[in-house]
Amino acid sequence: MNFFQFLAWLISPNIWRTLPYRSSSDQKPNIGKQLFFKNNNIPYETRQRNASKNSLAACDIYTGTWAPEDAMPPYNSSTCPFAEVGFLCQDNGRQDADYLKWKWQPTGCDIPIFDIIDIRRRLKGLRVAFVGDSMGRTQWESFICLLMADIADKSSVFEVHGNTITKKSPYLAVRFSFFNFTVEYYRSPYLVQEGAPPKHVPKRVLSTIKLDKIEQTEARWMQADVLVFNTGHWWTKSKTFARGCYFQVGKSIRLGLSLESAYRTALNTWATWVKTKVNLTKTQVFFRSYEPSHWEGDWQMQVCRSETRPLLNLSYTENFPHLQALNDVIQEVNAPITVLNITSMSAYRQDSHVANWTQGNMVDCGHWCLPGLPDWWNRLFYAALLKNGVGVWA
Template sequence: MPVRKGTFRSDVADKVLPKSSNSRRSLAACDIYTGTWIPDNTSSVYNSTTCPYAEAGFSCQDNGRPDSDYLKWRWQPTGCDIPKFNAEDIRQRLRGLRIAFVGDSMGRTQWESFICLLMADIRNKSSVYEVHGNTITKQRPYLAVRFSASNFTVEYYRSPYLVQEGPPPKPAPKRIKTTLKLDKLEIAESRWMQADVLVFNTGHWWTTSKTFARGCYFQLDKSIKLGLSIESAYRTALSTWASWVKMKVDLSKTQVFFRSYEPAHWEGNWRNRLCKSETKPVPNTSYTEDFPHLQVLHDVIQEVAAPITVLNITSMSAYRRDSHVANWTRGRNVVDCGHWCLPGLPDWWNRLLYAALLQKRAGVWA
């Protein structure tokens, strides 16, 4: 499919791009990832009634959350502004194209948010549908929602590690149930590479509980690496992924993003976790946590020299422990300080994705 340019209408531009002034930098020169959360009373543009793709377990308002304060904040970059999420403009640009989110359940949440934002002003909701008639569940390895009136799809591929998980080579110690093949991407990678915009994420499954505790170890070629640390394995897997992007993806057509790791907030015991009672962001000046996943990501992309854009939502998400699902979910007794309410913080990840696409000025975003 050829790259289309020049589809950005001037009348849409007036609505999308923030007005520059002598005191604020233009979008092109803007560090959209450094800033602060400021009060904002703008209402959310969707809910579970207007968007069935907002996962029921994450629809905090429907699940009894009594406050809506967590929705009344706006991300303000330092010294510049970001554009509003213009659904009409995005639908126009995406005509005939594919955008795919690849990663874990946090990636699925961003995928759901993106769909809900795009369909908020569409009157004929039936024109937006899941291609195979599937419902959204954690077990679905592939989901694709089609916007038939604009002829494009928004896809999600479940891949918590991005690399392949499978049975270990024989012989192997009994404690080893599966291995992560750090030098092989998921089998579905042949379907990813044809998309026009790719948004990857991985990070939350690179923990002891999601690897060694369930009998999952690391493998390179046919050799199990029992002494390899999780951080080293994560770095190797990201190198495999970045090298694949550089060698296999048609980067003259496809825009590639990696959305950085967003911190969870599990402070406190399971009955009294801090995220349960928070109603506003943590002040920037009080948050000093290091983010090793983010540093590894930057190092790998620099080493591989791949043209990948890091959608750096780590710091902005670290301040938002008030926006977690907490106990406003369905069918669970454990307070969830990892996943996020919809609508909520993931909508801002997509606001930054839209701004980053406009910044790149490539393909239909030129």
């Protein structure tokens, strides 16, 4: 090959298509574009074009169906130490893996691949905080596991206080030291305060949920750059009245207040706090909607069945009062809050619960396997960040 032939070869576009890409700000990762439930039949570049910013703007990412996809998630217990042992269904004896081989397909559009190189680049120097119940902690764990899936030096990702991930942990913060960002979790099942009742109340009142007071730890997370809230599963008889917990507004105990009314009041307190206390020019606020459980029976006698396939009955997704209350409150308060509406997509996934595949002799049709459905919540979270196009996500 003479010099001119070499020069023609060098400037040919084909040679550059074959060279590996590596971001200057992201030197260690090596999986990159192939990560997260890769569709082997459609090239990555085609899927990304389909989910371009223009098409995302008009895309209802929350309405769609689950479709089979012959791919596997990018992490497991050996690659992510932050996935809670009780949620690791494969490690806990689950033999089938079909529940991992489904993709959420919005109607008439596509959502982007969960591009960890892009996400880590955008998160540099920022704080992401998840605030809520154990379902919020599951999403937090999933988000961390996805973001560290291709990091060779696992010790560069660590809990800042050396804490172990447990369901009792009130606060957890995982630092991605090489990329200079932190992903935090704050336990707050109600998003408002729970504590001792005032004096001179009926004996059955052992504690109260103060519907007009935001969670006491608010000062620790209100300065985060991205806030993701959730609440819902603790607004039940078994978590309130059955354990002597009633509702309080001011100094008044509201013994006759229904769960639905109390939930709306608490959401109003939270949304008003967001609007008046959070610096919304700096912080993006999300509320991840309620994800249905798949228990059978009433709250006093619940049955959990191990399922291996999603539900196909669309009528199951029609009536969700938690979601309606959330939408009503956000509209009334008129706060710039993005609802991550994962309610319908999660309602189909009876097969993705931990069920019998958890620790001890418990069965659980409320929590979810990891890897599993929560990974798709985070994929929609990423799509929503891109769709909003605020700050570093523009």
